[in-house]
Amino acid sequence: MDRNKQQMNPSLAVYRGVKRAGINFAASVPCVNLQQLLRLVGEDPEIMHLPVTREEEGVGICCGAWMGGRKPALLMQNSGLGNSINALASLDLLFKVPLLMIISHRGCEGEQIIGQVPMGKLTPKLLDAMQIPRLSPSPDQAEDVVAQAWSLAEERRSPVAVLLDLQFWRAK
């Protein structure tokens, strides 16, 4: 069992966590590292998937989906966190709306694109400042941690972030 998990493809591990959490609605803005996960989510008939134009819009759509009875996830790059701060605070935190945020965390160790570095460094601090819990699993922990992240979001009635950095996606 452990051996299987260690060998698990990172995208598949996250997807299995999403499924175990019972996520049945997803909004997304792509990141290169989310390609496979987006395909898995997009092809899943049990998940209504809406590609959106901007992450903040996704926060609004996911809030609507939750109020309508769904379990929502927002799939995005951490640059999108910056685009979503006001919505996360004055919609989700204010009204106590749970949201699973699966975030490709760019701008960390090994980043080739200099423009990713400022938001990469700020991402954990921004989440901490908003008191939004953040979890950073390894691929072998990802299924469990993603499922737990949604439970935590429901329990706290708040967004919860799963940060997946370059090392995570490189694991094979």
Place this chain on the structure above:
Amino acid sequence: MKRIEAIALAAEAAEAQEALVVCNIGFPSRELYALMDRSENFYMLGSMGLASSIGLGLALVLPKRRVIVLDGDGAVLMNLGTLATIAHNAPRNYLLVILDNCCFGSTGSQPTCTHFGTDLEAIARGAGAESVRTVANAEGLRSALAGDGIVVAKVEIGNADVPIIPLSPEKIIERFMKSAQQAERS
């Protein structure tokens, strides 16, 4: 047409249609609350620009419920991308009413670009929306409120003298969700 008159027409239609209403922040929500408070009203207290998106999420997951969004020109200009998402995903149970008073009415009536000629109907069409129209009087709005898609309602500048909504965020969302989900199940 005054904005509060437009909101009154929308509130009457929403009640008759047993529709859920998502309302933009500031004076529009206050006017709606003063005119006709219903547990089916979601009063946005922050997140300017997202009424249309919240309503879209609701309409997609509650296909048996009609969803009416009361938005403003300033708020829509802030989240124009969502018009493209709405155009390609919005179901027939969704109606976005953009109350266009050509200004930021809740912050001192500073002009928006619609004051200088930006045409929200044309933008919505350009985004790919098919059912879009502009109305400038009560008759036009009444007829548009029977349909779906996007309606731009031209209204006068000015806020009614209405108090701040006394409900807590928890109360607003709790009763809204109960109404939304109960009716969907029945």
